[in-house]
Every structure is written in structure tokens, then in C-alpha cells.
Amino acid sequence: MRTQSSATTAPSITVTAPRERPGFGGTLxxxxxxxxxxxxFPATVWGLEGFGPWSLVAVRSVLAAVIAGFCLLLLRVPLPDRRHRAGLAVVAAxxxxxxxxxxxxxxxxSTTAHAAVVVGLLPLTTALFSALRMGTRPSRTFWVAALAGAGAVLAFTVQQSGGALTAADGYLAGALLVCAAGYTEGGxxxxxxxxxxVIGWALVLCLPLTVPAAALALSFEPVSLTAHGVAGVLWLAAGSQFLGLVVWYRGMAAIGIPRASQLQLAQPLLTLVWSVLLLGEHxxxxxxxxxxxxxxxIAVTQRSRS
Structure with a gap:
């Protein structure tokens, strides 16, 4: 006859810690x-109040490189491997x-509204560069949503500029291509x-070009140190050229280049908001x-799977 044990075994309880949504940190x-x-773009318009175009580009790059170089030295970061230097050159260019x-x-x-057409097309161009460079294959739904979003932004920005192409469109088309290549390689x-x-070494890599260029441009182009001009160049150097790219590349590495690039569909609209607040545009x-x-x-591209 079997004896039952007087002790009862309590059911085990498994406690599961709340899990962070996949990719949320990268998306943020x-x-x-x-x-x-x-x-x-608004900061560039401000910067052009105090600097010439060549001086503005060279000075912002030198200042951003100084910030990046200080961080690299402070943390004693070793030089990048030789196999990564070609990619860093693409990012720099x-x-x-x-x-x-x-x-x-x-x-x-060009107005900031017209120039925003570059940003509206940049996500799609970046996704195309990514597919060619890294062999990524986003889903059909992804591409349909990306094309629809780019089309909506393009139609809006063209309507904002009166529907007429300007001489600046050649510059904008070139900027679109080189930036997409740099984003893809950086990601x-x-x-x-x-x-x-990634962006730190790319900035430092450009110093042999940007320092002489800044000295030369400042000697030929007049400089007027207005409040807007100084604020514009400082934001371009610290915000757009360094800190913005730091979090951008981290985000692309976490959630993938095609999905991260689609978040840029919102960038032209944000630029227009800043243009109203900072530049007085309507x-x-x-x-x-x-x-x-x-x-x-954006919601559709973020939910679609590769």
C-alpha cells in the first residue's frame, strides 16, 4: 500500500520581467x-548671415572635428582598422x-521649403544604396509605403516652392546621392x-582638407559675427555634424538602414516647422x-519585415 506524503508541492511561479519593445531604443x-x-537648413540660413558659403562649410567641419577629436583623445580610442578606412572616407566625402x-x-x-525635397527623397535613395551595397531585400509592402511617403513629401515640397525648378536643383540632386552613400556606409x-x-574619425580624417580650406575661405569671404551667424555655425558643427550623426548611426545599426532611413520622411515637415518658428516662413x-x-x-515601413 502506497503512502501519500503529507507535504504538498506548491506550484512553481515564473516571474517574467517586462521586456523592452524590440528596436525601440534604436528607433528613438x-x-x-x-x-x-x-x-x-534653418541653421544654414542663419549661418549664411555671418559667413560665406565656403567659409561656413569649412568652419563647421573644423569645429565638429575639434569636438570629435577631443572625445577620441579623452577616451583614448585607438586608430580604426585599415579595413575600415575606405568606408570612413566614403562617410567623410x-x-x-x-x-x-x-x-x-x-x-x-533656394528656400528651405524647396531644399527639403532632398530630405524627402533621401530615405528612398538610402534604401536603394543599402540594397545595392549590403544586399538587403525589404518587402514589397516596405517599398510601396516608402514610395508613397517619398511621393507625398515630394509633392508637398514642390507645391511649396511653386512647382518651378531652380538652378539649385543640380546641387540638391548631387547632395542627395552623396549623402545616401555616406549614410549607407556609416550604417x-x-x-x-x-x-x-564612425563620424568622429570621418571628421578627423577631413582635417587636412578643412583646415586649409577654412583659412583660405575666411581670407576671401567677408565675415560678420552676428548672433544668428554664430548660433547657426555652432549648431551645424555640434548638433548636425557630430551629435546628430552619432545617434543616427547608432539607430541605423540597431534597427537597420532601410527602416531607419524611412524615419527621415518626417524631416522635411520638421524643417518647415522650424522655418516658421525661426525664419518666419508661412x-x-x-x-x-x-x-x-x-x-x-512611417508606421507601415516600421511594421513591415524584410
Whole structure:
């Protein structure tokens, strides 16, 4: 006869800690980068009040490189591996030199609303560069939503500028291509090294070019140290050129280049908001309608799987 044990075994209880939403941290960092970038065009307009176009680009790059170099020295970061230096050169050519120079030249004759067409097309171009460079294959739903969002932003920005193409469009088209290449290569490198080191070394790599360029440009172009001019160049150096790219590359490494790039669909609309607040520009009733369409497209691209 079997004897039952008087002790009863209590049922085990498993406590599961709350889990962070997958990719939330990366999405947040990429969104912070987009917010920083959205101030770039208004800050450039401010900077042009005190500097010439060549001086503005060179000085902002030198200041950003000083900030980055100080951080690299303070933390005793070793030199990047030789195999990463070609990629850093692409980042430097695209986001440190090419995009700032071409957009600054364009903003001499173009409004911020018209120049925002570059940012509206940049997510799609970045996704295309990513597919070619890294072999990523986003889903069909992703591409449909990306094209719809880019189309909505393009239609809005063209309508804002009166539908006429300007001489600055050549600069903007070139800026679009070099920036997409720099974003793609930077996002790839941020998977194997910290994102802030990617842009940090790219900035330092450009110093042999930017320091002489700054000295030469400042000797030929007049400088007027207005409050707007100084504030503009400081934001371009610290915010757009360094800190914004730090969180942007970290975000791309965490959630992937195609998905992170689609967050930039909101950048032209943010730029227009800053243009109203900082530059006194006026928006049409199309702005909230486009904003709603863009937010829907962003939601779809974030949920679609590769």
C-alpha cells in the first residue's frame, strides 16, 4: 500500500520581467538624429548671415572635428582598422564634405521649403544604396509605403516652392546621392564600431582638407559675427555634424538602414516647422495633410519585415 506524503508541492511561479519593445531604443536614437538634422537648413540660413558659403562649410567641419577629436583623445580610442578606412572616407566625402557644401550652395538661392525635397527623397535613395551595397531585400509592402511617403513629401515640397525648378536643383540632386552613400556606409560601419567613432574619425580624417580650406575661405569671404551667424555655425558643427550623426548611426545599426532611413520622411515637415518658428516662413493648409500621410507611411515601413 502506497503512502501519500503529507507535504504538498506548491506550484512553481515564473516571474517574467517586462521586456523592452524590440528596436525601440534604436528607433528613438534614429528619431533624435532626424530631429537634429531637421534644424540643419534653418541653421544654414542663419549661418549664411555671418559667413560665406565656403567659409561656413569649412568652419563647421573644423569645429565638429575639434569636438570629435577631443572625445577620441579623452577616451583614448585607438586608430580604426585599415579595413575600415575606405568606408570612413566614403562617410567623410558624403556627410562631412559633400552634403553640407552642396546644400549650402543651394540655399543661397533656394528656400528651405524647396531644399527639403532632398530630405524627402533621401530615405528612398538610402534604401536603394543599402540594397545595392549590403544586399538587403525589404518587402514589397516596405517599398510601396516608402514610395508613397517619398511621393507625398515630394509633392508637398514642390507645391511649396511653386512647382518651378531652380538652378539649385543640380546641387540638391548631387547632395542627395552623396549623402545616401555616406549614410549607407556609416550604417554598415556602425555595426562593427561605435556610431560616434564612425563620424568622429570621418571628421578627423577631413582635417587636412578643412583646415586649409577654412583659412583660405575666411581670407576671401567677408565675415560678420552676428548672433544668428554664430548660433547657426555652432549648431551645424555640434548638433548636425557630430551629435546628430552619432545617434543616427547608432539607430541605423540597431534597427537597420532601410527602416531607419524611412524615419527621415518626417524631416522635411520638421524643417518647415522650424522655418516658421525661426525664419518666419508661412505654411499652407497642405502641411497637416502631408504630415498625416507621412506618419501613416512611417508606421507601415516600421511594421513591415524584410
Amino acid at each position: 536614437q534614429a528619431a533624435l538624429g532626424v530631429t537634429a538634422f531637421s534644424l540643419t 558624403g556627410v562631412v564634405l559633400g552634403f553640407p557644401l552642396l546644400t549650402t550652395l543651394a540655399l543661397q538661392t 554598415r560601419l556602425a555595426r562593427v564600431m561605435p556610431g560616434w567613432q 505654411l499652407t493648409v497642405a502641411a497637416p495633410l502631408t504630415a498625416a500621410a507621412v506618419l501613416v507611411c
